[in-house]
Amino acid sequence: MIRRRLLLGAALAVPALAAARAQGPSHGEYPDRPIRYLCPYPPGATNDNVSRTMSRALSPRLGVPVVVENKAGAGGTVGSRLVAEAKPDGYTLLNASAGNLTIAPHLSRVGYDPLRDLVPVALAGEAYSLVAVNPKLGVSTLAELIALARRRPGFLNYASSGIGSAGHLRGALLMEAAGVEAVHVPFPGSAAAATSVITGDCHLIIDPIAAPHAAEGRLQPLATVGAERWEDFAGVPTLIEQGFGRDWPVSGWFGLFAPRGTPEPVIARLNREFNESLAQPEVNAALRRFGLKPEPISPEELARRTAADHAAIGATLRRLDIA
Structure with missing residues (x-):
């Protein structure tokens, strides 16, 4: 008798289980582990x-x-x-x-x-980025940076979070638009790239991670990347305001x-x-x-x-x- 009841209960449960599976996972089913x-x-x-x-x-x-x-x-x-x-x-x-x-x-x-x-x-x-340099480089505007690059061809370099990063491509686009040259120096991540500019090993970075360092004076901001000014750096003009970046595809x-x-x-x-x-x-x-x-x-x-x-x-x- 007990066995027949168990079998009957199992048979009745099968349609309900199938229906639940057909409905897909509920909030209680996903997630159930880390x-x-x-x-x-x-x-x-x-x-x-x-x-x-x-x-x-x-x-x-x-x-x-x-x-x-x-x-x-x-x-x-x-x-x-x-x-x-x-x-x-x-x-x-x-x-x-x-x-x-x-x-x-x-x-x-x-x-x-x-x-x-x-x-x-x-x-x-969307990530805003700062174009920022080491303060000891002696430039405080993008125009001054470009003028330096023209006076000293092959001198400038820019750090990025790696080959194929947004910072890599933005640097290449900026140099092309300005008609100057700079060496790309890839790092394994934006933190290492920012550190290289702070210590003076590299000159320039275009990355969101530059923001807290610029806010504390470790980096000099020259421009922001974006359609409008960055609220936290309202006094820093955008690249577009300075004649660059309007048609860049780098989102x-x-x-x-x-x-x-x-x-x-x-x-x-x-x-x-x-x-x-x-x-x-x-x-x-x-x-x-x-x-x-x-x-x-x-x-x-x-x-x-x-x-x-x-x-x-x-x-x-x-x-x-x-x-």
Whole structure:
């Protein structure tokens, strides 16, 4: 009798279980264990700062630890490839930047297709950048920097967070537009690049990470990159105001991506929690300190932006003969 009741109960449960599975995962089913949040750059880089800000915001909202793992190398492509090859279950995510998705894949074989193998989830925001130099260089405006480069051909160099980074391409575009030359010096992350300019080993950097150093006097800001002035540096003119950068295709942004095949309900949940986190005053303020303008958008909007940047930057790299 007991066995017949157990069998009957199991038979009745099968249709209900099948129906629940057909409906897809509910909030109670995902997530049910810690999430790996890969930062493809070293600790201290802008990408790392954004990763840690968002992981702290997402953990209580998702009810599980969101653990940042730094997987640096090859201009952010090592960590990106790890996520592209991960199981598409929502438990391995990437804090991507424009550089490792829209620039680096044009320069070398990175092992993943950024438009096919990674799924856009959410955008942390557009990144303002500062054009900044070591104060001891003796220039306080962009015009003075360009004049120095013309007086001393081959003297200037600029630091970036790696080959294929936004800072690399922006430096090349600025030198082309100004008609001067400067040597590109790549570093394994923006923190190391900024340090090289602060110590005087390099002269120039174009990166969001320059902001806190400029605010404290360790770097001299010459221009901001963006359509409008940066609120925290209202006295610093944009590149566009100074005749540069109006048609540059380099969009600096940071966003959340997942492996191809990640279930739509998981993407939707992550997008909602991420976007709602951006509205929290402490999260918003932290991202702005790192040079971002928080911007909640849909996965579809981020996909369109990524594809457009990828195409435009590819054309620019070919024109500049950067390989």
